[in-house]
Every structure is written in C-alpha cells, then in structure tokens.
Amino acid sequence: MIASYMYHGSYEPFELPPEVTTSNVKRMIVSHKKVILFKIEAKNRCYILPSTMSKEIAFSKFSFVNSALTKELLLDVADYEGVEFCGSTPAYILEKSTPHQ
Incomplete structure (x- = not known):
C-alpha cells in the first residue's frame, strides 16, 4: 500500500530548503524503519x-507527493516515533527527482 502511494501519487519538484542545513530544523532518525525525518x-x-x-541531500533535487500522508501511512513509514515527532505537522515522503525527458 505504501509503495503504491509513494509511486503513483502526483509529484512536485522540490529542493530541500536551505533551512535544512541550519539549526532551526529538527531531525530524527528512525533506524529500524530506515528513514530520516526533517521537521x-x-x-x-x-x-x-x-x-x-541521506548522503545525497547536499547535491540532489527531490520530489514529494503533493498530498500529506495520512496518520496510518505515517505510522507504517516512520512508526510511532515518527508520528510523535511530526505531531500535527503534515508529513511528505521525499524521493530523488529524475530529469524530465
């Protein structure tokens, strides 16, 4: 279900904002789910x-599904730690952008 949501949603081009490299961004690693969350x-x-x-953050462009994850999908992707970390803030999955041909 998550794979379908991640790969069949509509995507928007996205570059991680410069704020990601500054201290006003909260980060969390959910190692058993193999994801990193940025709030x-x-x-x-x-x-x-x-x-x-994670090593591609500095030099890659990303896309994200333009609709936020439901709490159920967030739970599947990032477990209870991710749900608690994001709280009421909408959560979006990032993936590396591919050049349009």
Missing part, C-alpha cells in the same frame, strides 16, 4: 527521507 516548523512541513539517500 521545518517555519514551513509547517515534516519530510521523510529514506536513509539510503
């Missing part, structure tokens, strides 16, 4: 990045 309160967004892509 940017100024943008009222919680982003979920697969940990395998």
Whole structure:
C-alpha cells in the first residue's frame, strides 16, 4: 500500500530548503524503519527521507507527493516515533527527482 502511494501519487519538484542545513530544523532518525525525518516548523512541513539517500541531500533535487500522508501511512513509514515527532505537522515522503525527458 505504501509503495503504491509513494509511486503513483502526483509529484512536485522540490529542493530541500536551505533551512535544512541550519539549526532551526529538527531531525530524527528512525533506524529500524530506515528513514530520516526533517521537521521545518517555519514551513509547517515534516519530510521523510529514506536513509539510503541521506548522503545525497547536499547535491540532489527531490520530489514529494503533493498530498500529506495520512496518520496510518505515517505510522507504517516512520512508526510511532515518527508520528510523535511530526505531531500535527503534515508529513511528505521525499524521493530523488529524475530529469524530465
């Protein structure tokens, strides 16, 4: 179900904002789910990045599904820690953008 949601939703181009590299962003690693969460309160967004892509943050562009995850999907993707971390902030899954042809 999650894979279907992640791969069949509509996507928006996205570059991680410069705020991600500053201290006003909260980060959390959910190691058993292999995801990293970024909570940017100024943008009222919680982003979920697969940990395998963490080294690409500085030089890659990402896309995200333009509708927020439901609490049930967030629970599947990031477990209870992720749900608690994001709280009422909408959560979006990030994936690496592919160049349009």
